[in-house]
Amino acid sequence: MSIYKPEDDESQAQGISGQEATGCVDTATTTTLVFPPLTHQRLENCSFSAWYPHFRSLTIKSKIIPLPEEFISYLNADGVFIPGQSGVTMALSDSEDEDDQVSDMDRLKALQEKTFSQAKGSVDDSSDEDDEDEDQEAPLPYFPALEQEIENAIEGLGGEVFPKLNWSSPRDASWIATTNTLKCHNVADIFLLLKSSDFVAHDLAHAYEDCSDEIDGQSGAGVRQRPETVELVLRKWFDLAPSMEFRCISQRDMTYYEFLKGVKDELEQMIVDFYNEKIKGKFPDCDYTFDVYITRNRERIYLIDFNPLAQKTDSLLFEWEELLLTQERIPMRLLASEAAGQHMHQPFAFNRYPSDVTDLSNGQTVAEFAEAFYKKVQTAAK
Template identity: 30%
Template sequence: MNSIYLHSVVENEHHNPRQLSPLQTPDYLLSFQFSSWYPTFSSISIKSTIIRPLSQAFKEYLDSDGIFVPEGSENVPAESSPSDQEDEDDAAVGQSFSFPDLDERIRQIIKEYGAIFPKLNFSSPKDASWVLPPSSPLKCTSPSDVYILLKSSDFISHDLSIDAVFEGCQCDSLNLPSYQLELVLRKWYPIDRSREFRCFVREGRLIGISQRGTNFYDFMNEPQTQNKILETLQRFWGDKIKSEWHGQQDCMCHILLSVFTQGSSTPKLRIIDSPLHPLASRNAPAYQHNMLPMEALALSSGRDINDFSDLWKNEIQQSLNDDD
């Protein structure tokens, strides 16, 4: 591990900062949005550009029904050719949204970085990575890639509503602080998932480290490797982050609370130590529930593959008949 980078302070994959601390104040939550911490840690983080303010039309696009590409956002204009009614309808919907200024800004950043991956204030569209080539997950080379990735994500919906962002806050709902949606474009590069770790901090002390993914890596069972991980990340935390982090001093997952109460002076390392580990990844793709319509998931409940196939075909045919 010759180099270490701070990937994010808190990224809303399935969670948000409210689940990491009881300090549910607006200032606490906003200290975790990207623009709050990136300027301080930009030298040790992935090169990124924050775009804001964003137009109301762009927010409406992200919050609108359906998945479609805004007009003019693709790098290569589509050639005219006969198409079915569905394609024509999609094109008509796409033309109702157009962001030429934002398109140009994104293209400039792509030219500078080579390729990018997007996120919003808190959330990454990791659940929608399947819409782009699996060989290069989340890699965007055009504005349309950015838009379709965000549009296909359920995770980012958290960031679109001020009510969702400050839900459960210990404050007057009528006096919430200003919240501004931001589009973050980060330089894309292939990441070795076996070198990603999540660190847990309580009262300004690093108490735990865990691998970020759920794959089993045999080499992580080696004591020498585990010691190297602990030593390197402890040094990185102490030298690069601890003295510069001016937000709240608690950032931890509830499963490590017992580690803190035991008074251990050394962070605990948690890894997937066996292919049979309860959390170890199986063959099913991550976020597979986001790859199917909600109707399909509902129909599949309690049915075998043959019953589901017949029923789904009937549903599609019924929908076509209704359209006629």
């Protein structure tokens, strides 16, 4: 990413420049805000499986699992429900002793399966009222081979992972997880996050909508909505300190951290050196952004992700005008005060649940909320 705009060859050798190859768009000399054309290839270069093999030693250990079309159809289906086990229908028990032996996730899946079956039965009744004896119970979707592969990957990555697809992670859906994070211990945790995420839905239906090039003689928009192979990426879980996450030389977490002021110069130099020594000339594009994480003791820096240099990419504490038009070197930018952080918008607030759902939950667990919601729906239907 062209955050640094050096004026001479000497400063260029020391700074970060996203324009490395001959023929790249010289956005710094334009008088209007012009982004490099976002092509299908540039976008695909930023997909995880494209860059991970080349930067494996610099990033977090991960496992890539191609997803079958049946599972993609499940992700695209309306509603949030977790696939059930084949041939098994769990039932809720009124016995407190039995309830103690059933996990919240099992109770949630039981409610989903019950609701799913009743909904299917209602459709059957309306379409064929005479066939009352027909079995109306419809099992939830089930993906045994995929689930086993995911479980094996989780075990191989230490028992805790966070998921993403080719480009996006379900960060906007972390509110639905019991931990309020992307930490997953099992298949159900992963499926719930993927099914609840607008970011994931965008990857599956609108990934290429901003591409400007043509494929097979047609405009790129509308020709390819999703990658030919949709991949689930499982990354080994680490408790990363949000204060030490950066997009090039911009703070990522929109929270004020006073201690960052004292180490700003050190952090900036670490990122510049990391770029010059590990990334520059090795990524196939000349215009891009990259995300990094610096350990709390500032002894190591991890590469987290790549994104295209495009308007859809969040420029965080910078404005695109200054990044694309400024000729001078731009220093690292952090939130200047706690007041500045308070003016930043809450991330993903528009992706969350409606207020009436919040009122209904009233501090309950996921399973307790699901049961209360189910009863409310049944009452309203009478």
